[in-house]
Amino acid sequence: MIVEHLWGEAVASRLALLAISGAAAGLLGAIPVLPGAVLVVLIGAFVLIGPGSLILTWFSDLSSDVLCALVPVVGIAVSILVVSGLLLFGVYAPLPILLAMASVTLVGGLIRRHRLAAPRDLAF
Amino acid sequence: MTALNTAPEQASTPPHTGPVGTRPRVTLPWALMLVATVAFAYGVTTLRTAGISEYGLLATASPLFACSMVITAVAFGVCVRRADFRAGVVATALMIVVQRLPAVVATDSPMYSWTYKHLGVVDYIQHEHALARGVDVYHGWPGVFGLTAWFSDLTGVAPVTLAHGFTPLFHLLFVSLVYVAARVWDLDKLPALTAAFMAATLNWVAQDYFSPQAFAMVLTAGLVILIGLSRTRPTGVVLIVVIFSAATISHQLTPFWLLLAIGLLVVSKRMKPWWIVPILAPIAIGFLLYNYDQVDQYTLFSGNIIDNAKSNVPTVGSIGQRTTSFAVRILSGSVWAATALVLLVRWRRRQPFFGLAVLALSPMLILGGQSYGGEAIFRVFLYSLLGCSIVLAPVVAGMLQSSRLKFGVATALLSVATVFSAQGYFGGWFANIMPREQVSASQTVLAQADFPAYLTVAAPVWPQRSTWRYVEYARFNDHFDDPMIFAANLVGSHFDSDRDYQKFIETIGSRYDASTYLVFTEQMRLYAWYFGILPLDALPNLKKRIHEDPRWVQVYDDQGVTIFQHDVERR
Secondary structure, rough: HHHHHHHHHHHHHHHHHHHHHHHHHHHOOOOOOOOHHHHHHHHHHHHHHHHHHHHHHOOOOHHHHHHHHHHHHHHHHHHHHHHHHHHHOOOOOHHHHHHHHHHHHHHHHHHHHOOOHHHHHHHH | OOOOOOOOOOOOOOOOOOOOOOOOOOOOHHHHHHHHHHHHHHHHHOOOOOOOOOHHHHOOOOOHHHHHHHHHHHHHHHHHHHHOOHHHHHHHHHHHHHOHHHHHHHHOOOOOHHHHHHHHHHHHHHOOOOOOOOOOOHOOOOHHHHHHHHHHHHHHOOOHHHHHHHHOHHHHHHHHHHHHHHHHOOOOHHHHHHHHHHHHHHOOOOOOOOOOHHHHHHHHHHHHHHHHOOOOOOOHHHHHHHHHHHHHHHOOHHHHHHHHHHHHHOOOOOOOOHHHHHHHHHHHHHHHHHOHHHHOOOOOOEEEEEEEEHHHHHHHHHOOHHHHHHHHHHHHHHHHHHHHHHHHHHHHOOOOOOHHHHHHHHHHHHHOOOOHHOHHHHHHHHHHHHHHHHHHHHHHHHHHOHHHHHHHHHHHHHHHHHHHHHHHHOOOOHHHHOHHHHHHHHHHHHHHHOEEEEEEEEEOOOOOOOOHHHHHHHHHHHOOOOOOOHHHHOOOOOOOOOHHHHHHHHHHHHOOOOEEEEEEHHEEEEHHHHHHOOOOOOHHHHHHHHHHOOEEEEEEEEEEEEEEEEOOOOO
């Protein structure tokens, strides 16, 4: 039971780290002077790993296969809901939306990472 | 028990050692894949120069192109027989490459004229930073279009470029999700990989272009994973709501099928918690009511299953089109029949079957209520592919690992299914590719025509509504770009008589409020002939008569695209 709990926390901690990395990619992607191909990679990485990883830190009891599969799906779903949800309310501002989403993901990832046990705690 | 609900207790797959008495020849699948890769590498170079044929691309490209698919299917069969999981993954990826990469590397622009309707919505959002509610259904369900516009604006990459590269990426993601879904639905690794391979190779229905339904299928595959995990205890309810909501604002039909499937599972106590339905139903129904003015002209419920199952191509096509249609009917019918048979056997053996039946066959219930503009039958196969693959995969994998005879039969069936699917996918290739010059001409005419106007195509197919300006035209007249053949009820005409032309010109003459721009392309001639809308000589005859008619002025003629203008004195 304890092992499962610690395992879950370790996975959640790694997911939080992934969310932070995704958020960092998103924030870098907000630099418009970068080449288009680089921006595609950065913002694509943010969408596919940022929001999904953060949300899935609360579902770390799922298997790694399932988590790997759901991270991009949840990321796409959240991005659709935020961007197109705002659009339905008449708001369309690409850069501010990216900055807001990436910032929330970064802060959320940092908080989750801080609160969760680090993977090294498993080494007993 | 669900295989993948806890991480520390990873579902263990018994080591597959292959059939008793056989010594694994680990190099065989890799050698086959190498041959397939070489065949594809050469075959793909012949795609752009392949002659036009009513039988599609497989008929006129190098035979090595078709061979690469068959060899890949055989290679996959050998991988499963040898229990070589890693090689099986590569074979699955290779099948995606050989079947789906041609849509990118052998074309100038995204395929299918209807893709451009989606791109027009994206362009409008980028241009106006808003939706044009009331213009068409796309603006009521903007999920994918908003996300694409946002991504394009941030990266500077044109939506048409994103759409062009979409198909292989869709398959990579979808097939990966099918593998995990199959694992969650109790399949061991190799059967799960077989399910993924089948989802990759049997997807003839070509709903893999840049479209809301393609995104919705990715979201659906994610939901199927969570539904599988929720059979024994509630799992990821929040995730289900988030993904379902995204699907709801992206596509009209998908959330209702998902709601139906989840409802059936909940009622039969095969999914928890029961209160997920009262959460999801208001989301789907509420959003439909919010957009009700967009869809109230359509029949929301029709119990006529026969009518609902008819496709949106009512005409009898060319022999090539009928051959392709026959192949995919055989393929689809066989997949559904085999699935039903396997489920029947599972029921007789008292094995779990109901949940799988819902997953695989519930899409057919759509036909009990909707024709979806003649597209329901295509959606049924698309939706059922995931479930059918999961149902059939253990049987196929079992046969591949059984006696030599069964292995031979299974490999032959897999190869034949691959060829039929490829014929379905590539059969309409020449009718559906959209050359770059046509896309450019479409954008030019939208930008430069004297507004208001009817931008009418002589016959389908044309990359219409490809830029933001289409909204102005659609607000002027929703039917501003209806194909002339349908507007004048001239399907099947040769235009070799004054009577046909008179009827045509009367329809033009009935437009008192704006000029008409009439578009001709070689693509239209092929498409109309392929689907039996017009004989091959019809459009050249019509074009000749228009040339001779002083009421028409030729305003554009470049690289196979000709546009005539017919001015009217507004009353």
